[in-house]
Amino acid sequence: MKISNDNTIPNLINNNIDMFNNEHDNQRYFTKIAVLNICTLTEYKLNNIFDYIRKNGIDIMGITETQKTDKEIKFFNADKTGYKIISHNDNKNAIGKGVMLLIQNNLEKHIFNIEKINGRILIIDLAFRNNKKLRLILFYNLANHSTSVDINNKIDINTHVIKQIKKAKSQKMEIICFGDFNLQYRRFKKRQDNKQSIPKMLKIFQKLEDFNLWDVHKETYDMDNTKERMTYFGHFNTRIDYIWISENLFTKTSKAKIMNIRDIIKTDHALLTFDFINEDLIYPILQTKKLNMTNKHLIRNIFDFDNTEDEDLLNFQDDLKKVANFFDSNGSIEEKWSFFKTNLLKVKQQHIRYKEFVVNIDNGKTFQHIQLYKDLRYIVYLRRKFKKKLSFEKIALNWINYNKYLKHLVKRNSLEEINSTYLLLQHRISQFLIGQYVKELNEIYDALFSKFSLNMFNLKNEKIKEAIDKRCADLADNQ
DNA sequence: CGATGTTCGCGGGCAACTAG
DNA sequence: CTAGTTGCCCGCGAACATCG
16 A cells, blocks of 8 residues: 655644634544435435534535435425535436435535536536545445446446546546445455456446555455445445545545444444544645656656667667668558657667757746746735735634745745844734734745846846857858 | 636826915 | 926726636
8 A cells, every 4th residue: 555655644734723713623624525415305414414424514415316306405394504405306306316415604605616417416616725625426326237228327336436436547636436336345355356257337346446546444444354334224235335536635535434323313324434634625725836856857868879889879870771671661650650650760779879859848838837926926916815804804704724835935035134024923914904014025036026027137238148158159150 | 727818997196386 | 497288108906808
């Protein structure tokens, strides 16, 4: 098991934020996710669920098999305080289908995209600061697969899910894929271990693993080596409910549980929960984008015939002739190309020396990516937030994080003259001093700007000098 | 929702001008 | 000479747009 070495430890900063909102102690630090097959939703059950999630501080709760239309759920008389309901079902034929998501109000406003498929899949995309995105995929698969039609439908649902995961991966989103899969991992594993062919239905597990998603409960309980924990208690007890999450989330997971809450809510499934440290996801420390240092110079290899020994050149020609005999002039253009790539290039690399050639990326065009410019933009961004009432409140709440970053920024640009300003020393900020804060931000801005323009000036001069030098060299060569 | 980019109108600052 | 007027430029922020 590979885990990246990001050992995020709870720190003082976040504890302070907790104190700020003293409602639930850990709420701000951990985000809790749960999923339950409700086995037909009723008004009574819904109220019980709300009661339960409020008590346990669950942020996002997935419910499967509601068997109720969106309208019916809308008119349930339930105390929804603090949460929003997003339900989805096939409104013509709601039986045996229906998924629903209960999401905390302060997370709900981060939603920027909702997709609903076949009354069985509910996809919700959330966006957070710093280009962090999270995709929730809640799904409830067909329960029976006795007929070939059912099997095909089941596979169809699976492919939908896989497609959406693929899309999310390509957009670098974190993924939580959870729900009642109605498929047993155990069966997949057995087939795989015995090197038997895997039924199409079960291939979804293969895909999930290929996408580097983790079955959080399997890993937490170490089910591969110990006894399996069941999630469904019917004629046979089986494990068919899962929460699969992307690697980054998995590394930040603190707890994962399979719980029996059947004495509170009547259903034949267990409740699955897990929580993760949300520090870098939902309440991040503000940062501007990091510079991509690896791409600063493009290194290309160029063959250097002039400096290659004569002997090697002769060998090269001999080998080339030998290889050329295998060339198929009737082949397609792709075949010819791959022939060239695999054979000729190989021979060339064997005999001919090559030198490294560094391609400089034009700095003038990439000035927007230098740290100084980013910092400059950051000040503008911060100043704007200060001036707006709503965003000011947000800043006030998270001031310690902003303050920390601002201090970093000042230090990074070694703006000594700014170091002792009022703004940087405050642990709390007051709305009555906004004018003062903006003034000080302007000071920082001015200092940064003068540095920036100096930088640009130097850069420009360098380029001019470069151009002149080059011309001189050309001139000398020509004479 | 958040990040980023773009457009556009407003007002301050400044210079040139003008009326008293 | 001075106080007020006009016109212009520029920077800023609000608002809008776009993407994911």
